[in-house]
Amino acid sequence: MALCSSVGALALPSELIVHIFSFLSDRDKLRASAVCSRWRECLFYPALWTELKLRVGGGTNGGGSGSEQTPRLEFLMRKFGSFVRELQLEFAPLDAVESDPQFAKDAMVTYLDQVLCVLGSLRNNRNLQKLSLYGDTCILQDDGILDSSYLSQVDQGGKRMKEIQQLFEEILSNSRQLKWLSSAFMLGVVTPCSLASLSNPSTSSLEHLSLIDNQLPSLISTIELERLIHLQSLSLEFCDFTSDMCRLLACGDRAPLHRLSLLLNGAALDVKPLDGTATEDDWKALVRCSTNLRVYIMTMDVCSQDLLRVLKPSVPLERIHLDSYSMLVTDGVVELISQQYHKTLSHFILMRDDAGFPDLSVNRNEDPLVLLAWRCVHLAVLIIHGYTVWSHNLVAISRLRGSNLKVLEVSEESIDFDPDQSGDPVHNLVKEVSLGLGRVWHPSMDNSVVLNEPTQHFHREMQSFSAGM
Structure with a gap:
């Protein structure tokens, strides 16, 4: 209250006023600068900005x-x-x-x-x-x-x-x-x-x-x-991540690389082909030099054949986001990811915006997403939209990973139920998955987790991924 009176405000040294204002948000600082010239002078002190x-x-x-x-x-x-x-x-x-x-x-x-x-x-x-x-x-x-x-x-x-x-x-x-x-x-x-x-x-x-x-x-x-x-x-x-670039980063006279984020746009592959990108031997050399390296890959409208070329066994993949409008990701790609990256994978996002919800599993008892949750022991984020996920497989995923699965987002329209299931299928699913995760869960898509614009999601995910090094 002392700052509200002219005597109190004038009596305090500028350094103390600046320190008090340092606890305000940027928006509140700008609002407070309109109170008086003394406050404005203090609020535009460089240390606050x-x-x-x-x-x-x-x-x-x-x-x-x-x-x-x-x-x-x-x-x-x-x-x-x-x-x-x-x-x-x-x-x-x-x-x-x-x-x-x-x-x-x-x-x-x-x-x-x-x-x-x-x-x-x-x-x-x-x-x-x-x-x-x-x-x-x-x-x-x-x-x-x-x-x-x-x-x-x-x-x-x-x-x-x-x-x-x-x-x-x-x-x-x-x-x-x-x-x-x-x-x-x-x-x-x-x-x-x-x-x-x-x-x-x-x-x-x-x-x-x-x-x-x-x-x-x-x-x-x-x-x-x-x-x-x-x-x-x-x-x-x-x-743009060529063999020459990968070999350069693997040199011993450089600081080890900790984070590598790669964006692959399938629409541009005709003019920017995969030829010349880092080979399996290049990745092995880089991992030997940068033992703590973790990789984040996002693909947009990339066919499964090209994905199989991209997913080299030696890539220390921690996060992968497969996004498309019409291109289908096959069960073989998901199977490959769960087998090759079971020690490092923590984030798996599978998105598709086209009509129809294809089923990844050959049969409902061998779902590749369940195998992914079983094999990838560090899996913490699983987000699915645009593909069919059977309710009993969703329950199995929640039980396999439990509370370690921090984010499980599956859109309601992606979930299918067994025709012979008794009772209220939605209520039973919510109950069983909530028990498996150890917290309340509902089938929905949280736009704060996955944005509608994939490039924006890549940018923000890359920021947090790189800041985590």
């Missing part, structure tokens, strides 16, 4: 293309961009692009304005330690490859995009202690030449690198990766 997490654009709050958020973004970046140490920025999904071309153009203009605002404010920040950018522009892609048709219409000659690319390279060249660099689906912000601008001090301090853009040229070259001798976590597209 070492970390900034922003989600803008896309019109998710009913604001069309998201342009109404630009002034607020400009204010925040003008205040904190020059000294913030950790910045995480997500651009919200774009809606209604296909049905309204003008909306797409407006959204693209807003996107360029906001990216220029953020990067322009960071260009001289030498204290930046973490930069994470996610631009949900997959709706502007055609068959898995970035579609620049809207971009060329609003940025004729590519002048603004070139300015953005130059600003990004300036940030890298001016950085002195960058530890985390991540850019996912940022629509051409990163080029194959961007990493060459990274300053020598940051090449020694960088521990995590993630550059994914669904572009044809690889954004991470083996030559540039060679400079990052202390890299512990890496995220890139699967087809």
